[in-house]
Amino acid sequence: MSSGTRLFLALYVINTVTASGGHQVTSTPAPVGPVFAAPVGNQTAAIGREAVFTCSIRNIEKYKVGWLRTSDRTILSVHARTVTHNTRISVSYETGGGGGVAGDSGNSGSNQTSDEGKIGTWRLHIRHLKESDRDCYMCQINTSPMRSEEGCLDILVPPDIVYGGETSADLAVSEGDNATLTCRATGRPAPRVSWRREDGEQILIRSPSSTSSGVASLTRHDTFNGSSLQFHRVERKQMGAYLCIASNDVPPAVSKRVTLAVNFAPAVKVPNQLLGAPLGTDVQLECYVEAFPNTINYWLKHRGEMLLDGPKYSIREERSGYRVLMWLLIRRFTQEDVGTYNCVSTNSLGKAEGTLRLYEIKIFGIDMGGRANDHISIHGGLAEAARGSGAARRGGAYMKMNTFHKVCFVLLILLPQFWPR
Known part of the structure; x- marks a missing residue:
């Protein structure tokens, strides 16, 4: 540095100190440009709903704000204008007071309000969400270097059962064979799969481990949790219609009916x-x-x-x-x-x-043509007295009697023949 330059700087410092009355003056830092007032943040929403990202910036000044899709750098909006052709996406803008900052113009004593400190808010709206919208989205300011904030969107998807080879169709097996019912479901978060019997009966599962007698026991379940329902040495009483139910707390839950048929002679x-x-x-x-x-x-x-x-x-x-x-x-x-x-x-x-x-039961001295309401039911060779309308009863034969005394007479005749000796 030349001697003339050093002299100029020294004079500048002296003059500055003198103008301030001998006190050192601390100058106000120059504005730092746009800054983000808050993080963009992440969003979680169910498929078909709407997600909104908010980008708040202080001191935007002459700069512009844009929204981009992070994965492929697709520009969605520039400032308050939507540029994407996706009609489900839009942008809104609003300005809010962050408090104006008064600037000192020296000895003139006059105050003027600048835009410094005000907050502008840009919101990115994504409606009728699809799984393909699951991505991160960037709010970017065209400073040099560029400044940006990012938020990610997670899409919740209700459960859906996968048909085809991954989920069982109706199944028929021979009694004593092994059988497995499978049910695979997709969704976000991953669905929970459970099984129930359609008729409300309990599910019978044979334990693979044998008991001390060498026979595996059957355990009973109102609901069986898991994507696979296994039957070891299936029995006829395990036959029926089973419901595979998938749920993940994103409505609606779904179910599929699978019939297990057990064939036997x-x-x-x-x-x-x-x-x-x-x-x-x-x-x-x-x-x-x-x-x-x-x-x-x-x-x-x-x-x-x-x-x-x-x-x-x-x-x-x-x-x-x-x-x-x-x-x-x-x-x-x-x-x-x-x-x-x-x-x-x-x-x-x-x-x-x-x-x-x-075979025939011979009864002597009884009028078979009587029309009284008292009757006797003979079932399997044994007699049972009954009083009623004379309607037929299952598994027996009936004959009408005139009086209760005739019923007692028949019992006295028949009971000694069948009473165990």
Whole structure:
């Protein structure tokens, strides 16, 4: 530095100190330009809703503000003008008072208000949110170097069950095989998957570990949590419709119905294999059948004649799931009806039958043509006194009596024959 320059600087300092009355003057720092008044912040919103990012800037002065999508640097807006072609996106602007700052003009004593300190707010609106809107968004000021604040948008998505190979369709297996029902769901956050039976019954799950007796126990669950529902050595009572339910606290929850069918050959049970009835009464025979798939059921007399529904015989059945209850009502029992009857059930996996033997109970000295309301029901060779309207009862034969004394007379005759010795 030359001696002349040093002299100039020294004179400048002296003059400055003298003008201030001998006191050192601290000058006000020059404005620092635009600054962000607050962070942009992150947003979380459900799909289909609206998200709003807020960018507040102090001292914007001559500079411009723009919104950009961070991942691909797509410009969405410049200052208060939207430039993207996406009609779901818009920008709004408002100015707010941050408090004007008074400036000192020296000895003139006059005050003037500047824009320094005022806050401008730019809001980015994204309506009808889609999953593709999940990204970060930048509020940028065209200073040099550029200044920016960033906020990220997370989109919540309700659960949806994935169809196809990842979720089970209706399943049919043979009894004793293993079966697995699977259900996969998507969503954000990741959905929770649970299973319930459609009929409200508990879910039976066989534990893979065996008990001390070597037989794995069945545990009962009102609800089973998990995407896979596994059945080891499946049984017929595990057959049914199961509901896969997916939820993640973003409504609505969704469900899918999956049917598990367990195939097995028919099995027939006869509750009363030996039935006796007096002549002239109606006799009802019944059989219980368990089978799947559905069976063809019929009745045989004396192992040869197939019985048909008509004036003499009334044939009906009641089906509930894999269970069937078969009834045969023989009207006006005669000597020709004495003999053997078979209930037969058959499906694609096999055939089964039950045998019932019907015999005559001889009752002497009783008027069978009486019309009194008192009657006696004889079921399986045993007698049961009853009073009523004379309606037929399941599994027995009925005959009307004139008086209560006749009922007592019949009991005295029959009970010694069947009382265990």
